[in-house]
Amino acid sequence: MINLLSNLKISVPDKIYIKDPESSNLGKRIIEHSILLIDDIGFDSFTFKKLGAKIGSNESSIYRYFDSKHKLLLYLTSWYWAWIEYQMVFATYNLPNSNEKLLKAIEIITKSIEQDVTFSHINEVVLNRIIINENSKSYLTKEVDSENKEGYFIIYKRMIQRLRDMIIDINPKYKYATSLASTIVEGALHQHFLKEHFISLTDCNETITPTDFFKELTLNAIIK
Template sequence: MIDLLSNIKIAVPNKIYIKDPESSALGKRIVENSILLIDEIGFDNFTFKKLGAKIGSNESSIYRYFESKHKLLLYLTSWYWAWIEYQLVFASHNLPDPEEKLVKAIEIVTRTIKEDTTISHINEVVLNRIIINENSKSFLTKEVDTENKEGYFEVYKRLIKRLKTMILEINPKYQFALSLASTIVEGALHQHFLKDHFSSITDCGKQVSPTEFFTQLTINSITKY
């Protein structure tokens, strides 16, 4: 199983980067250390100059892979959603019962992340914190429509459409499948943020997980519709 997973390449839309960081040791160091540095100082304070100092390389060498820190964030978020999508497909494809399949998919999308040791240069636990805190900055920009047309968000949208399909397999007449699917994905990030920072305005915490909340919300919504 581990050998199989170690051979999987997580695919990111190639227009996001200039040179595939997975193609070289330096590229992998850029990705690995950008995750650690963004987690440490936040995306707003993150610069290629600071990253270059951290990895002992010229700032110009980073620009050979990404034209801006925004494109780097797009790479990290796309990689994360592709990684989640792979886990979702792998864990649910052999489940014959539509409700069981959807429940498993919701678990994958909403659960607390554990490190995947098969991908040595990416700490998924730290990356998950970045996604929770910074994901919206990848698309809340003036360029979002242009970048959307360029396919930068295709992995994220594909994941949501997979959830939509699973919802409709349970109830084909449910009219809000896409809205519910996108609410699960984005809402999970929000609930994880709230439980860590604004615990007084969420029921999610030590006793109730975001997975439990979104599983109940989803199943009740589509079966009682």
């Protein structure tokens, strides 16, 4: 935990990429502009050829970093969850009360995102929109089991396990801690999506946030 707090570099499983995009200016531009382009046209319409045109570089130069756009999406989603995990650990590290720690973690996971100036080449607000809209495409594939064995989703799983442990810390007898933790993470994305596109299907609005909903849902479930 201490290492996570002291290391400002967000680490992504190295099997996802061919060359670490954080290691060069071109790599950082690939990440920066892929986020903007996917947000603009959607992941399905996104191609390396279009990205290359945006950054003024050959399509082949992008393939030196990622062998497919799926791997690039895996990189972006992994980076996002590692960034969220970093915030969650940092914000809860010195909280002595278990309830307060869990509620703070839920807040970090479910709140609307603000840009973090620590990473100048990554717009976290825009990346959050991509996660809300495209995150499931990173694992709803035929290759999900083999990619899981390769450790591609280790950060996402680790973050959910941290949240599960906080739930168990409050109520060790609660039988569904892992299911609840993963529901909070995925459900928050879904509620943000509904709030933006299907307002008749959610109670979240300008005054009620997904954070409010998941805090109440969680406490009602585990504290009796």
